[in-house]
Amino acid sequence: MGYATELVDRYIAAWNTADDGERAAAVEKLFTADATMTDPLVEVVGRDGIRAVMAQAREMFPGHVFAPHGLVDGHHDLVRFGWALVPEAGGEPTVIGFDVAVLAAEDGQVRAVHGFLDKVPDPSAS
Numbered sequence: 001m002g003y004a005t006e007l008v009d010r011y012i013a014a015w016n017t018a019d020d021g022e023r024a025a026a027v028e029k030l031f032t033a034d035a036t037m038t039d040p041l042v043e044v045v046g047r048d049g050i051r052a053v054m055a056q057a058r059e060m061f062p063g064h065v066f067a068p069h070g071l072v073d074g075h076h077d078l079v080r081f082g083w084a085l086v087p088e089a090g091g092e093p094t095v096i097g098f099d100v101a102v103l104a105a106e107d108g109q110v111r112a113v114h115g116f117l118d119k120v121p122d123p124s125a126s
Contacts, residue, residue: 003108004074007101008081011110015054015066027051032104032111039097039115061095063088069096077103082118095120 007030014026027047037044042053070082079101084093096119102112 004079004081005072007074007079007103007108007110008068008072011081011099011101012066012068012083015057018058020051020055023054024051027054030110032107032109035109035111035113037113037115039099039113040117057085061085064094069093070098077105079103093119 010026010030014023014030017023017026024047027050031047031050034046035050037050037053044050044053064085065088067084067086068081069084072079072081074080080099081101082096082098084097085095086093095117098116098118100114101110102114103109104111
């Protein structure tokens with residue numbers, strides 16, 4: 001199961017990378033060229049789309065970082081894990097989600113991410 005934890009660590013690190021060039025390099029290593037990312041708010045195909053989603057999240061939630069949340073589990077070509085978007089200064093998570101990553105058999109890169117959102121900010125509260 002070490003591969004699952006290592007994958008999640010790299011995934012979370014990619015989201016937290018502030019430098020666009022470094023984030024692009026991380027996405028290149030982590031995802032297949034035709035990888036998909038689908039959750040209730042986005043549906044993108046390819047590394048460019050994934051990088052754009054990451055950049056948008058960083059713009060929408062300045063001063064926040066992603067952190068693992070709960071258990072990491074994996075079998076066959078699947079890895080499931082929770083994550084939280086938390087203020088860098090600490091405090092309660094702003095967003096909590098759960099993702100399932102599907103790996104490419106040939107090299108272990110992520111070929112699909114299916115995401116679910118368990119906690120999202122209330123837009124009327126702002």
